[in-house]
Amino acid sequence: MRTTNDILRAAKAAAPVLAAAGTEQKNAALHCMADALLAAEETILAANAEDLAAATDIREVMKDRLTLTPARIRGMADGIREAAALPDPVGITLSETTRPNGLRIEKRSVPMGVIGIIYESRPNVTSDAAVLAVKAGSAVVLRGGKEAYRSNAAVTAAMRAGLQAAGLPEDLVCLVEDTTRASSVEMMEAVGLIDLLIPRGGAGLIRAVTEHAKVPCIQTGTGICHIYVDKTADQEMALSVIENAKTSRPSVCNAEEVLLVHRDIAGEFLPKIARRLREDRAAAGKPVVELRLDARAAAIIDGTPAGPDDFDTEFLDYILAVGVVDDVQAAIAHIAAHSTGHSEAILTADDAAADDFVCRVDSAAVYVNASTRFTDGGEFGLGCEMGISTQKMHARGPMGLQELCSYKYVITGSGQIR
Amino acid sequence: MRTTNDILRAAKAAAPVLAAAGTEQKNAALHCMADALLAAEETILAANAEDLAAATDIREVMKDRLTLTPARIRGMADGIREAAALPDPVGITLSETTRPNGLRIEKRSVPMGVIGIIYESRPNVTSDAAVLAVKAGSAVVLRGGKEAYRSNAAVTAAMRAGLQAAGLPEDLVCLVEDTTRASSVEMMEAVGLIDLLIPRGGAGLIRAVTEHAKVPCIQTGTGICHIYVDKTADQEMALSVIENAKTSRPSVCNAEEVLLVHRDIAGEFLPKIARRLREDRAAAGKPVVELRLDARAAAIIDGTPAGPDDFDTEFLDYILAVGVVDDVQAAIAHIAAHSTGHSEAILTADDAAADDFVCRVDSAAVYVNASTRFTDGGEFGLGCEMGISTQKMHARGPMGLQELCSYKYVITGSGQIR
Numbered sequence: 139m140r141t142t143n144d145i146l147r148a149a150k151a152a153a154p155v156l157a158a159a160g161t162e163q164k165n166a167a168l169h170c171m172a173d174a175l176l177a178a179e180e181t182i183l184a185a186n187a188e189d190l191a192a193a194t195d196i197r198e199v200m201k202d203r204l205t206l207t208p209a210r211i212r213g214m215a216d217g218i219r220e221a222a223a224l225p226d227p228v229g230i231t232l233s234e235t236t237r238p239n240g241l242r243i244e245k246r247s248v249p250m251g252v253i254g255i256i257y258e259s260r261p262n263v264t265s266d267a268a269v270l271a272v273k274a275g276s277a278v279v280l281r282g283g284k285e286a287y288r289s290n291a292a293v294t295a296a297m298r299a300g301l302q303a304a305g306l307p308e309d310l311v312c313l314v315e316d317t318t319r320a321s322s323v324e325m326m327e328a329v330g331l332i333d334l335l336i337p338r339g340g341a342g343l344i345r346a347v348t349e350h351a352k353v354p355c356i357q358t359g360t361g362i363c364h365i366y367v368d369k370t371a372d373q374e375m376a377l378s379v380i381e382n383a384k385t386s387r388p389s390v391c392n393a394e395e396v397l398l399v400h401r402d403i404a405g406e407f408l409p410k411i412a413r414r415l416r417e418d419r420a421a422a423g424k425p426v427v428e429l430r431l432d433a434r435a436a437a438i439i440d441g442t443p444a445g446p447d448d449f450d451t452e453f454l455d456y457i458l459a460v461g462v463v464d465d466v467q468a469a470i471a472h473i474a475a476h477s478t479g480h481s482e483a484i485l486t487a488d489d490a491a492a493d494d495f496v497c498r499v500d501s502a503a504v505y506v507n508a509s510t511r512f513t514d515g516g517e518f519g520l521g522c523e524m525g526i527s528t529q530k531m532h533a534r535g536p537m538g539l540q541e542l543c544s545y546k547y548v549i550t551g552s553g554q555i556r
Numbered sequence: 557m558r559t560t561n562d563i564l565r566a567a568k569a570a571a572p573v574l575a576a577a578g579t580e581q582k583n584a585a586l587h588c589m590a591d592a593l594l595a596a597e598e599t600i601l602a603a604n605a606e607d608l609a610a611a612t613d614i615r616e617v618m619k620d621r622l623t624l625t626p627a628r629i630r631g632m633a634d635g636i637r638e639a640a641a642l643p644d645p646v647g648i649t650l651s652e653t654t655r656p657n658g659l660r661i662e663k664r665s666v667p668m669g670v671i672g673i674i675y676e677s678r679p680n681v682t683s684d685a686a687v688l689a690v691k692a693g694s695a696v697v698l699r700g701g702k703e704a705y706r707s708n709a710a711v712t713a714a715m716r717a718g719l720q721a722a723g724l725p726e727d728l729v730c731l732v733e734d735t736t737r738a739s740s741v742e743m744m745e746a747v748g749l750i751d752l753l754i755p756r757g758g759a760g761l762i763r764a765v766t767e768h769a770k771v772p773c774i775q776t777g778t779g780i781c782h783i784y785v786d787k788t789a790d791q792e793m794a795l796s797v798i799e800n801a802k803t804s805r806p807s808v809c810n811a812e813e814v815l816l817v818h819r820d821i822a823g824e825f826l827p828k829i830a831r832r833l834r835e836d837r838a839a840a841g842k843p844v845v846e847l848r849l850d851a852r853a854a855a856i857i858d859g860t861p862a863g864p865d866d867f868d869t870e871f872l873d874y875i876l877a878v879g880v881v882d883d884v885q886a887a888i889a890h891i892a893a894h895s896t897g898h899s900e901a902i903l904t905a906d907d908a909a910a911d912d913f914v915c916r917v918d919s920a921a922v923y924v925n926a927s928t929r930f931t932d933g934g935e936f937g938l939g940c941e942m943g944i945s946t947q948k949m950h951a952r953g954p955m956g957l958q959e960l961c962s963y964k965y966v967i968t969g970s971g972q973i974r
Contacts (some may be wrong), residue, residue: 153883154916154918157915157916158915159919181658187801233939237935241935243936248918250948250949251918258962329766329767333949334949349770350770352766354948354949356949372971375971378973379972382973382974386973386974392877475573494626497575497965498575498576498962499578500575501964503964503967504965504966505967505969506845507968507970508659508967508969508970508971508972509972509974512659512972512974513965517659518655518661519590519653529670529751529772530772531752531774532772533951534965535964544922544949544952545952546918546919546921546952546953547920547952548914548924549923549924549926549930550923550924550926551920551925551926552794552925553790553925553926554797554925554927554934555795555797555800555801555926555927556927556929556930
């Protein structure tokens with residue numbers, strides 16, 4: 139068994155080879171990795187079966203996340219080929235200037251170096267995350283969940299075989315072998331060995347990493363997303379957007395958790411949205427949304443009275459907190475007090491209200507007349523996504539390949555001195 | 557006395573007012589701050605005299621850093637007016653796209669929110685750093701050194717008076733009143749109250765902040781800068797560049813600390829550079845540079861034999877470590893093992909060697925045929941500088957106003973759902 143420190147050092151030693159590789163070599167390596175993954179299908183499925191057999195005490199939804207199938211392995215391979223087809227984010231001239239003294243100063247995108255990823259039970263993250271890091275020119279050290287270790291090891295072995303087939307060091311993709319808490323802590327403290335650490339998982343993991351990491355890290359994830367319906371909103375549009383934002387995939391971070399309605403239309407709109415999310419869905423055989431109401435909303439429609447935490451909870455479920463506010467200013471103030479800075483929307487026909495909302499709501503993605511569900515690398519046209527940042531440093535919102543890169547200044551002169 | 561937590565909360569409450577202010581209002585406020593600083597000259601000098609009187613046990617060089625004079629206060633006011641004249645970094649459309657579904661997605665620069673700065677003894681940093689933060693639209697919480705507290709408080713009071721005169725909340729600029737270690741720790745752990753923490757000072761401070769901070773922070777500073785003289789270098793140019801990089805201001809982070817010379821020219825070049833840095837400077841009455849030589853250099857010229865740490869030390873003095881390497885690859889490998897990732901230069905007439913060096917040296921600023929001393933916000937044309945980042949996340953190299961900002965996505969639709 140290699141220690142986590144050995145693995146980090148091996149990745150760091152391998153990284154410069156990839157950083158010096160050209161676009162074609164990187165893309166060829168990605169295709170080799172996809173081929174190797176498909177070739178290893180039986181081995182991977184066997185390893186996954188062992189993980190599943192050992193996972194007797196986990197919930198059914200977790201079991202589903204842990205499960206690999208031939209179709210999912212093909213999906214992983216397709217994801218690798220899609221990454222190969224994306225533009226190379228490395229080596230781009232971000233800006234260039236020539237100074238009065240003749241120095242030419244170029245700001246050029248470069249790889250991060252070594253990217254660490256700590257994630258939970260989905261084995262497909264093993265290839266998805268590794269491949270984006272490699273495409274961005276960085277070595278990657280993966281630390282997955284214990285319950286998926288055999289699957290992750292089999293996927294990693296295939297990707298390493300692909301790298302080797304392409305003439306690149308296999309240590310560009312490493313899986314941490316120690317699945318105790320010690321290895322996570324070691325990664326968080328690996329100053330000089332990890333250039334960027336990304337946690338992917340639940341709120342507990344993300345809080346632990348952002349609080350304890352001594353290496354640069356990105357806070358991803360938690361989304362208490364708000365939709366505010368202004369008094370001028372097109373109410374038919376609002377019904378459709380709210381149902382979409384709440385119910386199209388309630389378990390994800392860009393799903394709506396809180397609905398705020400302008401007081402002038404609350405008496406008209408709240409009964410409509412209640413019908414749409416409850417009676418209409420029940421009639422259509424779809425899961426019904428539980429509404430948790432503040433006092434003003436409860437005076438208009440019936441539902442569960444909101445508890446003290448309901449406006450500060452990421453339900454990730456068919457539950458929606460509903461409040462009535464005096465105006466757009468009150469909505470902005472409510473969001474400032476309760477949001478996680480992920481995604482918020484205003485539905486309005488009033489340009490001034492939209493502009494005010496957009497300027498003053500301090501979140502990664504602020505929408506006018508659209509569902510919060512679009513906060514996603516693919517939907518934003520980034521081509522891929524490594525997670526959604528809710529911090530303001532380095533990357534905010536969906537992180538694509540560009541956000542996995544750094545830059546350097548290249549200065550060319552003819553003997554200039556200062 | 558306000559607690560550090562009170563101060564942080566006050567700054568956070570004030571920040572949205574500045575974030576919503578327009579360019580003209582911000583610039584008007586900066587001019588008010590400059591006026592107020594000049595108007596408070598006597599008060600500031602009196603406070604500074606008290607600090608100096610109390611500072612009996614500090615070195616002469618530290619005393620000089622601590623001293624304010626009418627000229628230095630004018631310099632601070634001029635700095636504020638220069639910041640006012642710079643382009644506003646906030647509200648810029650960084651990119652814009654319209655997706656096939658009609659959603660318009662704008663990536664727009666926005667203020668960080670609250671910027672924390674922990675610094676050491678120079679009271680001029682109080683205004684320099686605060687003003688850049690304000691120009692970038694953020695509230696700033698300053699935590700200066702104990703020995704400069706009275707001076708910092710007087711400068712801060714003047715800036716707050718200026719903000720008030722301009723109709724902005726004075727809590728946009730706050731000085732931490734507790735100068736014990738506790739307040740630094742409190743800032744490092746102020747999750748949710750500080751959006752970006754920047755340490756400005758010595759290596760010990762920077763290490764403490766990057767290791768203990770739970771809030772996003774930037775590693776600034778330490779520079780073990782290398783110059784490599786290739787076999788094809790113009791040796792006259794090399795003499796001039798090396799003398800400049802080493803001696804023009806040895807106490808700063810972009811000064812050269814290590815000289816590497818290609819073995820083919822070492823026999824010819826080392827005696828020339830030794831004469832230039834020692835005999836010629838002695839004859840001109842200038843401080844002489846002590847050369848610390850590796851074994852191969854010591855076989856050619858005389859000097860101090862390099863000790864085990866001399867190639868890993870930021871001397872900040874008239875001392876230069878000198879080594880002989882086999883070729884550009886060996887120089888790159890040496891730099892990878894010993895550099896702090898700040899600034900390195902190759903002096904060469906060989907384009908292929910220059911290109912190799914520039915691509916493979918993983919530092920914030922990589923030079924071809926110029927002095928490392930140019931790594932500076934002003935010299936790079938950024939107009940100002942908050943410090944020099946040696947990390948790869950968020951900002952690398954000189955940090956100007958743009959690097960003090962974040963961004964958000966503003967998405968405008970017409971009812972799109974996913």
